[in-house]
Amino acid sequence: MENTIFHLSKNSDFNEAQIAYLIKETLTGVAFLHTLNRLHRDLKSDNILYNLQGDIKISDFGFSTQVTIDELLKTSMIGTPSWMAPEIVSGEGYSNKIDIWAIGVLVFELAEKKLPFSGTNSVEILCNARNLACPELSHKWGIQMKEFHSLCFEKNPELRPAASELLMHGFLEKACKEEFLKLILKNEENLC
Numbered sequence: 001m002e003n004t005i006f007h008l009s010k011n012s013d014f015n016e017a018q019i020a021y022l023i024k025e026t027l028t029g030v031a032f033l034h035t036l037n038r039l040h041r042d043l044k045s046d047n048i049l050y051n052l053q054g055d056i057k058i059s060d061f062g063f064s065t066q067v068t069i070d071e072l073l074k075t076s077m078i079g080t081p082s083w084m085a086p087e088i089v090s091g092e093g094y095s096n097k098i099d100i101w102a103i104g105v106l107v108f109e110l111a112e113k114k115l116p117f118s119g120t121n122s123v124e125i126l127c128n129a130r131n132l133a134c135p136e137l138s139h140k141w142g143i144q145m146k147e148f149h150s151l152c153f154e155k156n157p158e159l160r161p162a163a164s165e166l167l168m169h170g171f172l173e174k175a176c177k178e179e180f181l182k183l184i185l186k187n188e189e190n191l192c
Contacts, residue, residue: 017176017180018183022180026043136149
């Protein structure tokens with residue numbers, strides 16, 4: 001059981017310190033990918049894994065791609081619709097900032113236990129992400145968490161911060177591995 005790996009449960013009741021820990025660890029991995037000029041392109045809760053020691057890992061690199069000097073922007077429409085950034089839908093080209101948008105979706109999903117943009121089919125979800133105002137976190141979450149979330153959900157990718165910039169945000173200072181481990185142990189008891 002010690003080496004067991006779990007998928008991130010969207011139904012857990014995460015507190016702010018636990019969400020900050022999950023996001024900080026995930027963003028650290030994303031920042032590393034971006035230093036290698038790689039885009040994940042399918043970052044979502046289903047692709048975040050953890051173990052009983054609280055280690056967080058990004059998985060499923062099937063849609064990842066390399067950005068080259070000759071091709072700074074990608075144009076292929078690939079990924080999971082609920083997690084796609086508006087610039088993917090526009091078809092004008094996108095950069096590693098799409099992974100930052102996906103971090104914003106992850107924050108929203110962990111906090112509110114639902115995805116930010118809904119629809120009856122993939123096209124409607126994509127259109128809603130492109131055309132609707134980004135949903136805000138509910139009043140129960142702190143100011144720094146809300147600010148972090150809104151930075152990830154900046155519609156203009158040129159203004160959306162890089163992973164390395166977001167890692168310095170005050171919200172991530174609340175990250176607490178011990179709080180995350182308490183949640184894991186609580187969930188582990190329910191599994192047995």
